[in-house]
Amino acid sequence: MPRCIAVDLGGTLLRVAEVNERAEIAWRASVPTANTGHPQHVLDQISELIDVHASHAVDGIAVAAPGPLDSRQGVVARIPTLKGWNDVPLRDALRTRFSLPVLVENDAIAAAVGQWRYGAGSGCDSLVYLTISTGIGGGIISDGRVVRGRRGFAGHFGHMLLDPRSSLRCACGHLGCFEAHASGSALDSQARLMSSQGSSKCQALWAQVVRDTQPAASHLALAARLGHEPSLRAWRKLGVRLAQGVVSIVHALDPERVILGGGVSQSYEWFEASLHEQLAQLLMPEFKSVTVIPAHELQDAGLLGVASLLMETIQS
Numbered sequence: 001m002p003r004c005i006a007v008d009l010g011g012t013l014l015r016v017a018e019v020n021e022r023a024e025i026a027w028r029a030s031v032p033t034a035n036t037g038h039p040q041h042v043l044d045q046i047s048e049l050i051d052v053h054a055s056h057a058v059d060g061i062a063v064a065a066p067g068p069l070d071s072r073q074g075v076v077a078r079i080p081t082l083k084g085w086n087d088v089p090l091r092d093a094l095r096t097r098f099s100l101p102v103l104v105e106n107d108a109i110a111a112a113v114g115q116w117r118y119g120a121g122s123g124c125d126s127l128v129y130l131t132i133s134t135g136i137g138g139g140i141i142s143d144g145r146v147v148r149g150r151r152g153f154a155g156h157f158g159h160m161l162l163d164p165r166s167s168l169r170c171a172c173g174h175l176g177c178f179e180a181h182a183s184g185s186a187l188d189s190q191a192r193l194m195s196s197q198g199s200s201k202c203q204a205l206w207a208q209v210v211r212d213t214q215p216a217a218s219h220l221a222l223a224a225r226l227g228h229e230p231s232l233r234a235w236r237k238l239g240v241r242l243a244q245g246v247v248s249i250v251h252a253l254d255p256e257r258v259i260l261g262g263g264v265s266q267s268y269e270w271f272e273a274s275l276h277e278q279l280a281q282l283l284m285p286e287f288k289s290v291t292v293i294p295a296h297e298l299q300d301a302g303l304l305g306v307a308s309l310l311m312e313t314i315q316s
């Protein structure tokens with residue numbers, strides 16, 4: 001049975017697994033991604049993990065990596081959290097080193113494919129997957145096909161312009177992007193303002209949650225569970241902002257499902273109501289049947305997604 005090595009090249013963690021065509025994982029391993037400024041050190045890490053764990057030959061290597069990533073040329077344009085990762089021809093480097101077919105894909109697109117084939121998108125022909133963490137990225141499946149765009153950059157939803165009059169600056173440098181309003185970073189900014197919000201009781205509760213750590217989105221989830229009204233308000237606001245972005249996506253792409261993944265989506269219970277209220281208000285009647293749901297907890301969505309894309313090319 002065909003099998004491949006699937007690699008999730010993360011900004012902090014490098015995960016490697018052996019996956020067969022039935023999406024069964026024979027082994028998996030991970031190490032902190034070498035951030036030495038020399039991409040070949042990450043290739044060395046992949047080699048070492050394969051040497052230690054793989055007991056038989058594989059038919060190819062599939063890599064999911066952060067974007068922007070030119071999946072047509074197999075070139076990683078940039079990984080902001082890793083030094084030296086600018087215009088790295090990852091596909092050719094791996095092909096040369098391993099003499100195997102190699103496929104390189106954006107990690108959000110890989111996760112979208114994973115959810116489509118094995119998770120919350122099963123049985124669905126058109127879907128959008130949104131990963132909401134530090135930023136907002138995503139992947140599009142339309143009419144049963146993965147949408148990549150000219151160079152594989154499709155799905156950079158985080159930089160849709162949500163509010164041109166906004167004072168919130170995005171990581172891309174512009175004001176008012178979707179991710180400046182609705183990502184984990186936006187929540188982190190809210191958390192930093194929380195110590196002075198609400199009644200003195202609220203402020204005392206917040207101090208108790210944060211203690212001597214840097215206020216962050218995770219504290220907003222903890223505080224919400226304790227009934228901290230300013231945190232609950234921050235989550236409601238996030239739901240409204242998310243809906244505003246999702247509405248544009250739905251009107252543009254007409255998906256059957258929008259699947260919300262990424263760390264922020266694990267706090268779905270705190271923004272579910274405001275998200276759906278706002279969606280109900282803003283969607284045109286013809287689009288209201290779209291389903292907006294959290295992703296399935298699928299630790300290996302990206303690995304399985306990218307492996308399945310490679311399997312297709314090997315078998316065709």
Ligand SMILES: [Zn+2]
Pocket residue numbers: 158159170171172173174177179
């Ligand atoms: Zn932006």
